[in-house]
Amino acid sequence: MALHLTPRDSGLITVVDASGRITLGDGSAMLRKTMRQLLEEGHTKIILNLADVDYIDSSGIGELVSAYTAVRSKDGELKLLHLTKKVHDLLQITKLFTVFEVYSDEGIAIRSF
Amino acid sequence: MVTSRMAPETKHLEVTLETQVESVNLAEEMCLRLAEAAGFGEDECYRIGMSVREGVINAFHYGNKEKPEKKIHLAVDLTPEKMIIHVADEGAGFVLKDVPDPLAEENLLSTSGRGIFLMRAFMDEFDVVKAQTGGAEIVMSKRLPAPGSAQMNGNGSGGHSANPNTGA
Numbered sequence: 001m002a003l004h005l006t007p008r009d010s011g012l013i014t015v016v017d018a019s020g021r022i023t024l025g026d027g028s029a030m031l032r033k034t035m036r037q038l039l040e041e042g043h044t045k046i047i048l049n050l051a052d053v054d055y056i057d058s059s060g061i062g063e064l065v066s067a068y069t070a071v072r073s074k075d076g077e078l079k080l081l082h083l084t085k086k087v088h089d090l091l092q093i094t095k096l097f098t099v100f101e102v103y104s105d106e107g108i109a110i111r112s113f
Numbered sequence: 114m115v116t117s118r119m120a121p122e123t124k125h126l127e128v129t130l131e132t133q134v135e136s137v138n139l140a141e142e143m144c145l146r147l148a149e150a151a152g153f154g155e156d157e158c159y160r161i162g163m164s165v166r167e168g169v170i171n172a173f174h175y176g177n178k179e180k181p182e183k184k185i186h187l188a189v190d191l192t193p194e195k196m197i198i199h200v201a202d203e204g205a206g207f208v209l210k211d212v213p214d215p216l217a218e219e220n221l222l223s224t225s226g227r228g229i230f231l232m233r234a235f236m237d238e239f240d241v242v243k244a245q246t247g248g249a250e251i252v253m254s255k256r257l258p259a260p261g262s263a264q265m266n267g268n269g270s271g272g273h274s275a276n277p278n279t280g281a
Binding site: 023024025057058059061062063065066068069086090093094095096098099 | 134137159163166167170215216221222223224225227228230231234
């Protein structure tokens, strides 16, 4: 399933609702393009809502890390919301849970900035 | 090109794939169907599919350097005990012990280099050997579920290795 990303503003925070697969090819490219665009527009406090993303491969993981470092380089923060079990397990075994802030409640995630 | 030969106890399938992104999805889909037909449950099918995907990505990107004139050779053996998957490229080959550990502190923010780790984590056995093509051949396997146990894998207890670096 192709990746769809829908950014929405919640005050000073941008929440990006994602659905589909973040994998080599279009999925990773779409995430890269969207994050680059958000940063160019000055959005640096971003929550990526992965509630409807149940598949990420190593390319997608690499793109998440790339997005994280790109946002950090602009003195911003990228946080993750609503991980599915598969994505949760993937971030756990790759130790990326120690890198990303992960939330299961959008309100708490927004107030964490 | 697809060839298939069936022996009484072992089924063998070979596919030659183009070096292109679409081959990754094709290989994953094909092996997923084989895994489902072999009786693997949902969680194990996910792990097998992901491992095939990562193996073909490795061949596509690192082995064949995305050169369209090179091919990716995928083979699957279904024995009474396990599903064995071979992914060979036409690159220069590599030594497994030279692959950086993606869990090392200095590599955590690397944007690549997790494919081998995931294959080791998700499969029961994993190795890299010299392919007949001269490139690298990934060989990985998953034990077949005991008869009647496939439906139990859906509860997430299928269990991947806690320490992927101990793979075969």
